[in-house]
Amino acid sequence: MEDEVDRLVAAWRRERPDLDVEPLEVLSRVSRLARHLDRARRLAFSEHNLEPWEFDVLTSLRRAGAPYQLSPGQLLTQTLVTSGTMTNRIDRLAKKDLVERLPDPSDRRGVLVRLTPEGRDRADQALAGLLAQERAILAELSRGQRGELAALLRRLTAPFDNIPG
Incomplete structure (x- = not known):
């Protein structure tokens, strides 16, 4: 299954083969997911004024x-x-x-x-x-996949949560 990030990464690999664009494969998806989550949150909250x-x-x-x-x-x-x-x-x-x-x-x-x-x-x-x-x-993820994803994201975000100030 291909998504918009796959197309974006392929274009950058074609246009800038000198750069390692692998981080885009993860973080562009996180960014896109955050936008979808923001919309879902706003909808859920607006339904309750x-x-x-x-x-x-x-x-x-x-x-x-x-x-x-x-x-x-x-x-x-x-x-x-x-x-x-x-x-x-x-x-x-x-x-x-x-x-x-x-x-x-x-x-x-x-x-x-x-x-x-x-x-x-x-x-x-x-x-x-x-x-x-x-x-x-x-919904597309199993319970085990959700747990695995949560653990991986925790590993990435924990250092930011523990920064003083």
């Missing part, structure tokens, strides 16, 4: 477990945005009644961000929709 960034914040809180709350600093760490961006996001989610701010009992100057019941429901529904989209993307 969520933007991707809203899903990221809501699911960070949902994964925290009951009572589904984190400090803004913890949310920053999980979503990799600036404090100003996070403040804006929390404000916007609070206006939609998807999160609420509460005083932090361990720090009288601090606040906690808690998922509302509506926020929890929307996060759960959007996650189910996302997983259905992702299952469709992976």
Whole structure:
């Protein structure tokens, strides 16, 4: 089975035989797959009236477990945005009644961000929709192949996840 990357690689091999274009065979496919995944994510989230960034914040809180709350600093760490961006996001989610701010009992100057019941429901529904989209993307692979691919991708991405800063 030939795909667009095979055609791209063949063209580069013809036009630039002096270059080793083998990395394109893997990374161009990863890049194309990422675009398809991005479209699938946006579709799953839009069906639940969520933007991707809203899903990221809501699911960070949902994964925290009951009572589904984190400090803004913890949310920053999980979503990799600036404090100003996070403040804006929390404000916007609070206006939609998807999160609420509460005083932090361990720090009288601090606040906690808690998922509302509506926020929890929307996060759960959007996650189910996302997983259905992702299952469709992976449908051509067996369970063993999915595990093998996950292990290989982990090996490639782990060094990036462990870089300080």
